[in-house]
Structures are given as structure tokens and as C-alpha cells.
Amino acid sequence: MKKIIYFIVTALALLHATACEGFLEVDTPVQDIMAEEVFSSKKTAESAIIGMYGRMTSTNNHLLNGFMSLYMGLAADEFANTAPNANFDIFLNNAVLPTSNPVLASAWTPIYNYIYHANAIMEGLGKSNAIGTAEKDLLLGEAYFVRGLANFYLVNLFGEAPLVLQTDYEKNRLLAKASVDELYKQVENDLLLAEKLMSGSYPNDTRTRPNMYAAKALLARVYLYRKNYPDAARLAAEVINSPEDHYQLEGDLESVFLSGSREAIWQLYPIIVSYNSAEGFAFIPSSATVRPPHAIYPGLLQAFESGDKRLTQWAQTRSVAGVAYTYPFKYKIRANTTKTEYNVVLRLAEQFLIRAEALWHLGQNGLAIRDLNALRRRADVPEYPEDMDEEEVMEAIIKERRTELFAEWGHRWFDLKRWEIIDSEMPKTKAEWTGDNLLLPIPESELLRNPSLINN
Structure with missing residues (x-):
């Protein structure tokens, strides 16, 4: 683990200046350093990847x-703020504006940062003669995977958006929107390449770098x-x-989000010194006497059956001033320098749910039910x-996705939209629901910077 941290620190120092202040603004000297220095050996190339x-x-x-998990859970019907908060309330009320800072700072800019870094790694590896073909392919597979992942969230959050496939700022800065189909096609192509280039094993003794099965898992979601x-x-x-039961459903729900989880397909190592997961810090109250910042809606609580361990072990209730608040508790650590919980991006349980839903559409209800029953x-x-x-099975799929994946990765928000039931479900929780704002708006600063963009 010390080696991983060393690589992260080294790579962040090299890549820090490439962060986009706006839409893919790049410091040219840093870009040159990456091309000439970072890809001069396998070790330094790996530092760029990590x-x-x-x-x-x-x-x-x-x-x-x-x-x-946080913002899109608020946008959906999973949980609400227990006190007013300007940044959170706009998502809770489905009233996000092009001027809303969290969209630019926390979604749009990071997405294109990841895409830029993946593109820079692809270009750097393409120019390098110092790394063997087999080693280069593995690293390229990770870069394609990350670009596919970033574009997946781009298209699902924003809809039509610029498709960036290179690091040339002058060519990128005035790109018009690509269609949803074009973006998805690129996601599919990138993940297929990643699947082909990566191996089934992990590059180290953790699951903090993706492998072939991570590409398969995300591609299964894309196909669904x-x-x-x-x-x-x-x-x-x-x-x-x-093979060899590489992944297993953890029998103990308390183990699902730990660093050694057998259910994890891909995890991210938390590098902020004082924290484990961002979800733990966001959802867990700061002390025993304060209310949690976010409380689960009654509708979600009622979706769990009596004795369901997903409620008893993945949620916790605290009473403050005579009011009971139930909040997400999948991650158990709010803040700690010891890293025992990693950010689980992809896990096996979702694959059972993907297969169940796909099998239902293929008319194989019995097999779909077996996956749900697991x-x-x-x-x-x-x-x-x-x-x-048939109708009962689909109702069961909807219920199991809701109770298994709550407060994780915006699954509920995306599910309600793709099932086209969002307008019937959201008013049960949000009386003011209008059916608008199903996509995040492209930030105003980007519209001003790039006249080729027209907002959603």
C-alpha cells in the first residue's frame, strides 16, 4: 500500500497542473512533460495511471x-436534507441551474479532467518506445476504461455533450455537442477495447485498478x-x-464495502488523509448528539421488508430532540486516517440485478427470479x-434494485428515468415534482466559453 500511495503522490504532482480551469484548458509545458518524461518507463507510466x-x-x-451517491440520491426519491443547505437543496428540489456551482466544480469539470488524463495517457503511450507491447496494452486498457466510465456518466447526467478524444485544446474548445447515440457508441467502443487489452487479474494485491472484469461489468450496465x-x-x-470464484457475494453485509471485499469488482483507494469514503463523511453525523445531515424518505424505508438486513445493517437511526432520523450507513467510518473502507465503484450484486432484468426482457422469468433470490x-x-x-417479476426487479443499491452511484435516479416511471414515482415523495430537469444543465461558464453549445 505504501507503494501505491507513493505512485499516487508522484503522479498527482506531475498531473496537477493539467486540471481544467474551464473546458479542457491545458498548460502546454505540462503536456510536453507528460509526453517526454512520464512515459519514459513502465514505472513512471504506471504512476500516471495511478x-x-x-x-x-x-x-x-x-x-x-x-x-x-449524494447529489443524485437527493435528486431522486432516496433521502432529503435535515436542514437547509444551498448546494444540496437545488438537487433536492430538482432546480439545478446553469449557474449552480456544484455542477461545474463537482461534475462537469471532473468528468473532462478524467477524459483529458485518459487521452493524455493514450497519446503518451502511443509515442513511447520505452515500454513493451504487452505492458503498454494493459495500461492502455485502463485508460480506455476510464474514458468509457467518464463518458458514461457524462451522457447520463448531461445528455448531449462534447465528445473529446484528444488533448489538443485548440481543437477541443469549440466542439459542438455529440448526440447521445454517438456518446454511447464511444463508451461501448472504449469498454470493448479495455476488455480486450486488460487481463482478468489485478495489477496489484488490491482491486484499486480495474481489470477485464471491471470492463465487462460496466459494459453489461451500458448494454442494459x-x-x-x-x-x-x-x-x-x-x-x-x-474462474475460481473470483468474485463472491459477501455473506456478511458489513463486509461489502471493506477494502478486502470479495464482492468488489473495482474500488478506489481514498487518498485524503483523514477520510475513508466520501459517502461515510457525507451521511454519518459528526457526533452522537447531532442529527444526520440527510435522512431517508419514508417511501424508501417502506420498500424494505421486515427483517431485511439491508435496512438493519445498511441504515442507522438516530433520535435528536425527539425526532428519529434514519440515514444511509453502508460505509461505517465518517473520518479516520486508517483506511479500511474503499470506495466501491462496481460490485457483484449489481451484476445479478443486471442479469435478472435482462433475462426478464428475454422472457426467462424463472432465471431472473433466481438472481433476485441470491x-x-x-x-x-x-x-x-x-x-x-411477468408483471410481478418486473415489480420485484424494481424493488430489489431500490433496496440493494440505495444511496449508491445515482442508480435510483438513472433507473427511474430509463424505466420511464419517474413521473409516476417522484410525486409520491416530492409533491412539487414537475417532470422537468431530468438532465443537469451545462454550466453557464461553458456556454459563454463555447458558442457551439446549446443548453439542455
Whole structure:
């Protein structure tokens, strides 16, 4: 682990100045240093790769470090603020504006930072003669994976947006929007390349760098969203049935989000000294006498059956001034210098849910129910009967995704939209729901900078 931290610190020092102040503004001298120095050996090239992951957890509530779970959970029907907060309330009230700072600082800019770094790594590796082909392919696979991941969240949060495939600022700064289909096609192509280039093993003794199965897992999600159900089911099955039980559902829910989780397909190492996960810091009260900052809505609480361990172990209730607040408690550590909880980006349980939904669309209800029951057995709730009708199975899929993936990665928000039930579900929780603002607005500063953009 000390070696990982060393690489992260080294890479962040090299890459820090490449952070975008606006849409892909790049310091040319730093770009040259990356091309000439960082890719002069396998070791320094790896530092660039690990530094890319380090950036992802270097700031709390940025895109891949809390933003999706917190902000998009507020936008959906999962939890609310227990006290007014200007940054959070705009998401809670689904009233995000182009001038809203969290969109620029915590979503738009980080996405394009990750894309820029992935592109820079691809270009740097392409120019390097100091790294062997096999080693270069593994590193390229990680860069393609990250670009695919970033563009996946870009298209799902913002819809149409610029598709950036190079580091040339002059060519990038006036890019018009790409269509949703174009963005998704690029995501698919990048993940297919990543799957081909990476191996099934991890580069080190942790799961903090993606491997071939991480690419398969994310691609299975992409295919589900794009209604390619045969490939979604196939890829999810390849992850579930990986050789030698590479991944297993943790029998103890308390172990799912730990650094050594067997369920984790890809985790991010938390590099901020005082914290483990951004979610733990966001959701857990700062002391035993204060109310939690966010409380789960009654509708979500009621979705859990009596005795469901996903509620008893992944949520906690605290009474303050006679009022009971239940809050997400998947991550148990609010702040600690000892790193025992890593940020779980992809985990096996989602693959069971992806396969179940894909199989339902393919008319294989019995097999879909078996996948749902694998999660229900762990949660210690009765299994679904295998003779459920088609409508009942889909209702079960919706319920299990809600209770298994709550307060994780904006799953509920994306699910409500792709199932096209958001307008029927949201008013049950938010009386003022209007059906508008299903996408985040492109930040005003970007519209002013790039006249080729037209806001959502």
C-alpha cells in the first residue's frame, strides 16, 4: 500500500497542473512533460495511471467520490436534507441551474479532467518506445476504461455533450455537442477495447485498478441501459461466473464495502488523509448528539421488508430532540486516517440485478427470479416463488434494485428515468415534482466559453 500511495503522490504532482480551469484548458509545458518524461518507463507510466485514480478521490463530493451517491440520491426519491443547505437543496428540489456551482466544480469539470488524463495517457503511450507491447496494452486498457466510465456518466447526467478524444485544446474548445447515440457508441467502443487489452487479474494485491472484469461489468450496465439484453445478460454472467470464484457475494453485509471485499469488482483507494469514503463523511453525523445531515424518505424505508438486513445493517437511526432520523450507513467510518473502507465503484450484486432484468426482457422469468433470490437470501428475507407472472417479476426487479443499491452511484435516479416511471414515482415523495430537469444543465461558464453549445 505504501507503494501505491507513493505512485499516487508522484503522479498527482506531475498531473496537477493539467486540471481544467474551464473546458479542457491545458498548460502546454505540462503536456510536453507528460509526453517526454512520464512515459519514459513502465514505472513512471504506471504512476500516471495511478495518479488518474488518485484524482478521483482527491476531493470529497466530486463525481466519482460521493457526488453520484449524494447529489443524485437527493435528486431522486432516496433521502432529503435535515436542514437547509444551498448546494444540496437545488438537487433536492430538482432546480439545478446553469449557474449552480456544484455542477461545474463537482461534475462537469471532473468528468473532462478524467477524459483529458485518459487521452493524455493514450497519446503518451502511443509515442513511447520505452515500454513493451504487452505492458503498454494493459495500461492502455485502463485508460480506455476510464474514458468509457467518464463518458458514461457524462451522457447520463448531461445528455448531449462534447465528445473529446484528444488533448489538443485548440481543437477541443469549440466542439459542438455529440448526440447521445454517438456518446454511447464511444463508451461501448472504449469498454470493448479495455476488455480486450486488460487481463482478468489485478495489477496489484488490491482491486484499486480495474481489470477485464471491471470492463465487462460496466459494459453489461451500458448494454442494459441501451436495451441490448442478450449482451447485458451474457457479460453479467461472465462476471458472476468468473474462474475460481473470483468474485463472491459477501455473506456478511458489513463486509461489502471493506477494502478486502470479495464482492468488489473495482474500488478506489481514498487518498485524503483523514477520510475513508466520501459517502461515510457525507451521511454519518459528526457526533452522537447531532442529527444526520440527510435522512431517508419514508417511501424508501417502506420498500424494505421486515427483517431485511439491508435496512438493519445498511441504515442507522438516530433520535435528536425527539425526532428519529434514519440515514444511509453502508460505509461505517465518517473520518479516520486508517483506511479500511474503499470506495466501491462496481460490485457483484449489481451484476445479478443486471442479469435478472435482462433475462426478464428475454422472457426467462424463472432465471431472473433466481438472481433476485441470491440477493434476498443474503438479506435474510423470504425468496420469491418461481411461478410469479411477468408483471410481478418486473415489480420485484424494481424493488430489489431500490433496496440493494440505495444511496449508491445515482442508480435510483438513472433507473427511474430509463424505466420511464419517474413521473409516476417522484410525486409520491416530492409533491412539487414537475417532470422537468431530468438532465443537469451545462454550466453557464461553458456556454459563454463555447458558442457551439446549446443548453439542455
